[in-house]
Amino acid sequence: MTTTETPGTLRRILDYSSRPDPYPLYAELRRTPVALQEDGSYVISTYRELTGILHDPHLSSDVRNLSRPMESFDRSGTPAFINLDPPEHDRLRRMAMRHFGPPHTPGLVTGMEGDLTAIVGRLIDGFAGKERIDVVDDFAYPFPVTVICHLLGVPREDEPRFHRWVDALINSIDYDPETDPREKLENGLRAREDLRHYLGGLLEERHGRPGEDLLTRLANDDGPDGRMTDEEIIATANLLLIAGHETTVNLITNGMLTLLRHPAVLHRLRDDPDLVVPLVEELLRYEPPVHIIPWRAAYSDITVDGTVIPKGSRILLMLASGSRDPKRFRDPDRFDPDRRDNQHLGFGSGIHLCFGGPLARRETQIALVELVRRLEEPRLVADPPPYRPSPVLRGPIHLHIERDAG
Template sequence: MLTQEVKRHPHAFFARLRQQKPLFFVDNFFGTGAWIATDYADVTAILKDPRFIKDLQKTTEMKGNQEISGETAARLKKFAWRRDMLTTDPPDHTRLRHLVSKVFTPRMIEQLRSRIQQITDELLDAVKDQGHMDLVADFAFPLPITVISEMLGIPVADRQQFRTWTQALINMEESKNDEAYGGAMEAFIAYIKNLLAEKRLHPGEDLVSGLIQAEESGDKLNETELISMIFLLIVAGHETTVNLIGNGMLALFEYPEQMNLLRNDPSLLPSAVEELLRYTSPVTLSSPRLASEDILIHDQLIHKGEMVFVVLVSANSDPQQFTDPELLDITRQENQHVAFGKGIHFCLGAPLARLEGQVAFGALLQRFPDLRMNCEPEQLRWTPTFSLRSLNSLPVAF
């Protein structure tokens, strides 16, 4: 799953897995045994099943008398410290999600359209005269990090540092270099603590100030929850959208007739973004879940305490759900993809990612009618991480 070939062409690899065994057990995955689900029906069922829980602090309790190895404990420690929407179950999850959900409604996000368009235009103005750019570094990254930073009230000067930290954390998520991972995480958390201290002294109209005020209004948002929530919003608020824009443009380069269709008919932008989410799956693998009891799926018994991952990119290319899933079709109508997940953990930022994608692709195609790749496809490199499908760079000319 980490090879350049699978990152480049995931559909063929996961088609073989689905045919061989759509739900299978791996002895050593993230330092522990884990189930991997690859077909659409199983993936959606697991994502919506409340018996699969997200709170990894319950691992020891779920395992009962089974011994947890030192390596597994070290791996779990990387995830289990967090107490945010992605790592908790009801009722904590319900309370945490409620605190920020009103900011991410489609109506509230639509009010950001003019600002997102302005940021987009400024980024493209900055490169238009040079005739080329790295689409990832010069556009796909700065657009969403600027938007989420403004929502959170984070100073402009600090934003590039987030890219360094999040890339280090994502790249080392599966690494055994725990010291380097810990260093990046400690620096990130220290920054958030300083940010909280500053916002307590000088609150504003931003989301961080709002979360602090919620905490102080008796909403029981403790310090760990506050730090975890801001960490999640920073990372999820930009990293996945970077991949949507980068991977999406690469897909359009590979399907020039689709790119021309979209350029000539901007009304297709909403359906195009949905198809690019399905086809490129910016998030490859879900975060882990635990079976809270013995659960039978098909003829496979998932024991209480065992870890389960679902492969979103595989579910999104399952021919049992999608007609000709290996083809990009921006006019596709039946498109119940799982790029944002399903169930109670459905991505809160989905309206924001959709809007950023629509503005970004629309502006790129209209501003640069001769937009093209500025390297050979085989020169592109993908980040070797399980969770995301991320291009290191995408050189383009126009």
């Protein structure tokens, strides 16, 4: 089978003008499930093909297996486990998971629920007297940042410093040398180095000292797989610091935007808080925080939907497109919290299924229930709102709402 090229569609998706609504363009992509691009990369956009390749052992997450290097990837530091393959990926993920979830710390998320609710309550208390609120700056950003700083042992007062670094990192993910200024890439690479140095300084203080935060535990833990090196700890902390709040900010903000666009569902949630569990799963399908895995590599020639993808080729996985695939989901462009069999790709699939997914789910569930319960008749100020630059981690950069001040 010969792959049909769709060069214009991907470029339009990556263009900022498409950020408010990329979904019609995803529908165009799905006409060709595996689409060869002008630069030799392949775009996969349909649910069946995405789930298949996410579980394919011939697919590599290690950028060193690409035949053409990506400028935006920094090779100077130790990669995080998300950018490694088995067995190294499995070893490092197990070592981190010992302190982050089952089976060794199964009560981590449920044990935090009281604290999560309290943080949300304090943030909403801060809305008092305000008729206009920015859901991002006033709520969706400070909430998960406070949580991940506490978990990692990162001083909350340092947030302005790493906020700048994280923004530069995220903005450089989709760097295109043909269209983007070189400064975009250089800012991202410099931010990576600054963040590594910052985390390395925190780590130095933790060796040989007791503590409950994740940095301290990783610095002093000798489990079945031994102990991480300092470079591996820094890479893991870097990943968790960024992923631990970026995806949740988008999920909460996209969730509130979707509820404001669907007032009947908003009122249902206010009357029935238990609805939030399937509702968040539908959000992860309908308006996910992560739209694209911007690269994977083929260990060897692989065949997907009859198309041979050569060894070393760059592969882009359009997760958000797969979760709107009408061959998998009935009426996929409708937001339906009562949807059954909702095996979305909102947190990926396979061995790289989102490490912090359980925490992000619970944070979002608590956040949306409390926002809907306590905000009286919230109204969107602008629709669509302004979006963040990244097509990979997609969400509003601001979400202004008006309400009756209380």
